[in-house]
Amino acid sequence: MMVKYELKRIFTKRLNRLLLAVAVIIGVVMSVFAVTSEWYADSEGINHETPDAIRRLTQDKNQWKGELTGDVIAQIVADRQEIARDYPDEAPDTVYGERIQAYSDITQMVDTILGGDEGYSPGALQGITTDQAKEIYSIREQYIEQLIQKYGDTPEKQEFLRKQYEKTDTPFYYEPADSWDNMRLYATTYGIILVVLIGFLAAGIFSDEFSLGADAVFFSCRYSRTRAVRSKILTGLLMATVIYWVGMALLSGISFAVMGVSGFNTPYQVDSPYCIYNVTFGQLYLIILVCGYIASLLSASVAMLLSAKTHSANIAVCVPFILFCVSPFIGRALPFDTFFQLTPDQLVNILNCARRTYIYQIGSLVFRQIPFIMLFYTLAAAVFLPLIYQCYRKYGLKRR
Amino acid sequence: MELKINGLTKEFKDFRAVDHVSCSMERGVYGLLGVNGAGKTTLMRMICTLLRPTEGTITWDGQDIFKMDAAYRKILGYLPQDFGFYPDFTVQDYMMYISSIKGLRPAVAKKRTEVLLDRVGLKRVKKRKMRALSGGMQRRVGVAQAMLNDPKILILDEPTAGLDPNERIRFRNLISELSEDRLVLLSTHIVSDVEFIAGDILLMKDGKFFMNGTADEIISEMDQAVWSCTVPRKEADRYLSRYLVSNVKTVPGGVELRILAERCPVEGAVMEEAALEDAFLLYFGEKAGEHHDGEI
Numbered sequence: 001m002m003v004k005y006e007l008k009r010i011f012t013k014r015l016n017r018l019l020l021a022v023a024v025i026i027g028v029v030m031s032v033f034a035v036t037s038e039w040y041a042d043s044e045g046i047n048h049e050t051p052d053a054i055r056r057l058t059q060d061k062n063q064w065k066g067e068l069t070g071d072v073i074a075q076i077v078a079d080r081q082e083i084a085r086d087y088p089d090e091a092p093d094t095v096y097g098e099r100i101q102a103y104s105d106i107t108q109m110v111d112t113i114l115g116g117d118e119g120y121s122p123g124a125l126q127g128i129t130t131d132q133a134k135e136i137y138s139i140r141e142q143y144i145e146q147l148i149q150k151y152g153d154t155p156e157k158q159e160f161l162r163k164q165y166e167k168t169d170t171p172f173y174y175e176p177a178d179s180w181d182n183m184r185l186y187a188t189t190y191g192i193i194l195v196v197l198i199g200f201l202a203a204g205i206f207s208d209e210f211s212l213g214a215d216a217v218f219f220s221c222r223y224s225r226t227r228a229v230r231s232k233i234l235t236g237l238l239m240a241t242v243i244y245w246v247g248m249a250l251l252s253g254i255s256f257a258v259m260g261v262s263g264f265n266t267p268y269q270v271d272s273p274y275c276i277y278n279v280t281f282g283q284l285y286l287i288i289l290v291c292g293y294i295a296s297l298l299s300a301s302v303a304m305l306l307s308a309k310t311h312s313a314n315i316a317v318c319v320p321f322i323l324f325c326v327s328p329f330i331g332r333a334l335p336f337d338t339f340f341q342l343t344p345d346q347l348v349n350i351l352n353c354a355r356r357t358y359i360y361q362i363g364s365l366v367f368r369q370i371p372f373i374m375l376f377y378t379l380a381a382a383v384f385l386p387l388i389y390q391c392y393r394k395y396g397l398k399r400r
Numbered sequence: 401m402e403l404k405i406n407g408l409t410k411e412f413k414d415f416r417a418v419d420h421v422s423c424s425m426e427r428g429v430y431g432l433l434g435v436n437g438a439g440k441t442t443l444m445r446m447i448c449t450l451l452r453p454t455e456g457t458i459t460w461d462g463q464d465i466f467k468m469d470a471a472y473r474k475i476l477g478y479l480p481q482d483f484g485f486y487p488d489f490t491v492q493d494y495m496m497y498i499s500s501i502k503g504l505r506p507a508v509a510k511k512r513t514e515v516l517l518d519r520v521g522l523k524r525v526k527k528r529k530m531r532a533l534s535g536g537m538q539r540r541v542g543v544a545q546a547m548l549n550d551p552k553i554l555i556l557d558e559p560t561a562g563l564d565p566n567e568r569i570r571f572r573n574l575i576s577e578l579s580e581d582r583l584v585l586l587s588t589h590i591v592s593d594v595e596f597i598a599g600d601i602l603l604m605k606d607g608k609f610f611m612n613g614t615a616d617e618i619i620s621e622m623d624q625a626v627w628s629c630t631v632p633r634k635e636a637d638r639y640l641s642r643y644l645v646s647n648v649k650t651v652p653g654g655v656e657l658r659i660l661a662e663r664c665p666v667e668g669a670v671m672e673e674a675a676l677e678d679a680f681l682l683y684f685g686e687k688a689g690e691h692h693d694g695e696i
Binding site for chain 2: 009014209212215216223224225226397398
């Protein structure tokens with residue numbers, strides 16, 4: 001019953017209701033942006049930016065669905081080179097709509113493979129022969145060896161990287177994944193909004209008694225220093241869980257219902273060939289969601305801990321905002337790049353984390369950035385809970 | 401059924417709010433009377449386990465209340481001076497929420513809420529938001545929440561502060577009704593609040609109890625008599641500065657004064673029967689009846 005009324009307290013506050021309504025509206029608006037952000041060029045070269053653009057684009061790209069063998073890639077490279085020869089300045093829209101659009105993901109993949117550590121190198125495929133195109137995976141392996149030497153500054157790290165790269169099967173399986181690709185950015189952005197909102201709402205759970213002067217009645221009640229504190233903590237976690245997943249379900253539900261879910265099983269290496277995470281587009285999206293959830297729990301825990309300690313929501317509201325929104329800017333300005341890749345804001349930056357090769361070593365243990373921050377901040381959020389409990393229940397019990 | 405306070409002291413940094421206070425209370429209504437800043441609220445907060453004493457103990461039937469912890473709070477009801485609440489809750493939701501923290505089962509809580517809201521005359525407004533209630537209504541909700549667990553110890557800190565005279569009388573009667581078979585400790589700086597309903601009165605000043613007893617006993621301890629006289633208006637200030645004056649009333653031809661003095665202050669003055677308010681003025685001097693926001 002306590003949790004029910006704690007939740008009711010959160011959701012009956014006018015400001016909280018207003019903020020939740022704004023969050024819902026933002027979710028819907030972002031869904032609309034997501035489904036209308038892609039365009040499709042038909043065979044006449046006319047662009048369509050309608051909500052069904054991604055489905056039509058997927059249909060067009062599906063002609064290349066399947067394993068991207070050397071022969072397939074050579075065929076695409078040859079076709080693209082032929083177009084470049086026929087149209088040295090720029091291919092007309094009709095040619096784009098008829099031929100280029102369908103394999104644009106694959107040409108981009110080839111350009112990225114050829115760019116090595118530099119990443120996407122537009123037009124690089126124009127400089128290779130058909131035979132080299134057939135051996136694109138060998139070229140990738142050569143670059144991988146260079147990357148291993150570059151990022152593996154110890155034998156353990158080199159061994160670790162080699163194992164990670166070996167996990168990815170070649171040739172890559174391809175199925176157009178534009179909807180997943182598109183949603184990564186929107187899920188990340190909306191996740192940040194929800195994390196800050198959750199921090200704001202959680203801050204009131206342990207500070208309202210003091211800001212409203214209701215602490216005296218609260219702490220004179222039988223279970224004020226035991227069950228009621230536990231209920232408050234549970235309320236914070238429940239609130240974070242419900243708001244985050246309902247928000248993400250709203251965004252994802254609307255967007256994928258319109259765009260479709262093609263490409264769930266496409267390896268992320270099609271987009272980022274040197275990625276050290278052996279995941280598909282769908283799995284990466286789920287990792288983005290799970291990391292956002294961990295960030296939400298952390299935001300709620302930090303806000304609750306600070307409000308339990310300071311009896312004020314002001315600092316408690318600010319800190320999650322600083323952690324998730326301000327620290328990335330601080331991190332960019334400071335020289336400790338490696339350290340700032342482990343700060344909590346990275347939980348809501350998986351989109352970029354997956355593209356980069358950040359590995360760490362403690363003793364003989366080598367680990368990657370994403371699993372580490374997932375584990376570390378889940379534990380951090382959990383460790384804060386008993387601290388919140390102890391901090392709040394001891395209110396007023398100091399002798400001086 | 402005995403609440404015993406023994407050598408209780410509370411210090412805040414270099415300030416001693418309660419200074420070696422001792423007393424014993426059983427069933428009945430106890431009035432804690434003192435000016436603002438006397439230490440009443442600090443004492444009550446310690447009795448409610450909201451503050452831990454720097455020195456001394458509080459026991460309930462021989463057991464330390466801080467060691468009893470939840471078992472003690474199970475029998476405690478408290479209405480603080482600044483009764484804070486959750487403004488967006490309805491009256492019923494507020495009562496149910498407090499019930500849950502008090503450990504009442506939902507069915508019992510619902511029934512108890514109905515009974516108590518009826519008793520404090522708020523049954524009709526149970527669906528109204530707390531923020532929409534008048535000050536008097538809010539304090540009645542405060543009393544109702546304190547009674548939810550049918551406490552053996554009911555602590556009421558300045559329950560009538562800020563209420564209009566009608567509400568105050570109504571409140572006094574309500575407290576009187578609720579005092580049956582329990583210990584009620586009522587703190588106030590308004591003499592009339594305790595004069596009618598408190599059996600025992602504890603006078604508190606500068607963190608210490610300096611007198612206790614019934615209203616009659618406290619009055620009989622006065623070493624000064626009460627005189628009533630009428631003086632010319634221009635001479636009123638002279639009497640006000642020279643004597644303790646418990647009442648000033650403008651009448652045709654001058655000012656009628658109620659003076660506390662050992663001897664007749666002016667020719668023609670009539671000796672009056674002393675009231676508790678006179679004793680309050682005598683014991684607390686110029687601070688008596690002052691209104692401050694910053695009660696400690």
